[in-house]
Amino acid sequence: MAGALLVDSPNYSAVSDNYLSNGTLGDKDDIRDRELLILRLGEQYKREGKTKELSQLIKDSKPFLSLISKAKAAKLVRTLLGLYLTSSANPEAKVLLCNECIDWAKSEKIIFLQHFLETQLIVLYNEAGMFSNALALSTTLLQHLKKLEDKHLVVEVQLSESKTFYALSNLPRALASLTSARAAANGIYCPPELQAALDMQSGIIHAAHDQDFKTAFSYFCEALEVYNSIENPKALIALKYMLLSKIMLNDPGDIHHLLNTKLTLKYTGRDIEAMKSVAEATRKRSLAAFQLSLETYKDELENDEVIRTHLKTLYEDMLTHNLCRIIEPYSRVQVSYISEAINLSAHEVEKKLSQMILDKRFNGILDQGSGVLISFPEKPVDRNYDATLPIVQSMLKVVETLYQKALKI
Known part of the structure; x- marks a missing residue:
């Protein structure tokens, strides 16, 4: 079968020239086989960490995509690009490939695919720290989406916009974008993953804007339940934020009970140990133990901006109280x-x-x-x-x- 030849071939470029770029199509079975081969090869490249080959596959598939229906082409591009965006490729390469796919969607006049890819591009801009690009694109894209009344993408774009403003420390604008996103989400069916993302961002904003960690804890709890039900890895992040809320509420004693519930028992590892270590240092009011925790679990605590920011505030407060107690x-x-x-x-x-x-x-x-x-x-x-x-x-x-x-x- 040609599919076996394509997947197992050591010389992919030769096969792609003779098969993927073939300007003629056979019957429905031939079209289905080609789609299946492209997807299998993309999944293989993803498993093997061959990001360059996966990127090239997306580019080489465009002649074939132009010959099939727009709906099938859009589905195939979304799937392949989704594999690439979840790979280990660097953020700049992801942004570049996403832009190329957007240009292709424009040339083929596949508007719904273009808007979807631009929504993904805003997320990539945030990950790459290109916040001005993210804001400019979100402003333009929202105008088009509101005219088309595509509320699902409106929610996603406004959520990404809220994350951009949060990264820029513009908390009032972050809260305003989040409020708009939640209002739009109330009028549509919101997929579980998107609802969990809204809850997660709501908790982050309440913790940062109002220092309301009690409300933030409830939002993080909602996000954990949803992420856990769909087995999303972000469930662990939601649990870490729940533990952070308890620490910031000066209630580290509840952490042991929280980690022994049916929902959280399966989550173990260095991330949880890091939060337990910080909680114990907070309970003892020991700056030395607090610093030791930050040094021992540096990757787990400092690579997350939310945790790093609040722990810095907590450390400064602990230091101030300890100094006042000594010099009083x-x-x-x-x-x-x-x-x-x-x-x-x-x-x-x-x-x-x-x-x-x-x-x-x-x-x-x-x-x-x-x-x-x-x-x-x-x-x-x-x-x-x-x-x-x-x-x-x-x-x-x-x-x-x-x-x-x-x-x-």
Whole structure:
């Protein structure tokens, strides 16, 4: 069979010239065989990690795709490109190939495929850190999709747009895009994976924008249940975010119970151990243990932007509280003593103390010449001004009322 020849052939280019690029088509069986051969070869390249060959297969298949129906061609391109986008190819190569497929879809006037590929391209732009490109494309694409009333793609694009704004630290715009995506999703059937993605992003935004980790935890829990039901690997990420929420809520004791439920028992490994280690360090209020956890599980904790951001905030809060507890009894205390007590370098302690003084979280000065922190007594707050302001405002209203009555006389 020609299919066996194509898959097993050591010289793919020769076979593709004679078979895939053949300008003539046989009966329906011939067309089906060619489609099957292309898919099998693509899956083989994906399994073997041959990303260049997979990319070339997509390009070499275009002459054949131009000879079959647009619906079949679109399905084949989506499948092959999906294999390539989930491969180990670098982000720049994925962006380049996706753009080439979009150009092909435009030339063939397959509009629905073009819009689908542009939606995927926005995701790729986000992964590659090309956020300005992602925003420009999402703005243009949303205008076309709303005219066509393609609400499913509208939801996906607005979700990607929310992720772009989050990456740019524009939380109000990220929340606005997410709200629009959820509103559009309410009017259509939302596939489980897309619904889980909406819940995941909702949890991330609530945690970042409002510091509402209780609500974020519930969203992450919903995402975990859906991802777990469809056996999506993102279930582990949702579970890590749930554990992060418990840590940020200063409730690390619940983590042991959470990890022993029927839903979470099967999730083990370094990712879970990393979160348990951070939770234990938080419970002990130990900065040394916290830093050790970050060093031991660096890949698991720092490669995720959400976890890295919140753990940095948690570390800064722990450091501030520990410093305040150490220096509270003293009016003058040596920085070297604080450094030894908190098990950090003198440079780090000085930097943090300077920041606390500038932020007015500590009333004092650093005498760097003698290496001493001098604290000033808190000035008593005069409450008379606060008490006087409402009286003045009330008197102003009385005067305005009398003035209005005088005008009527």
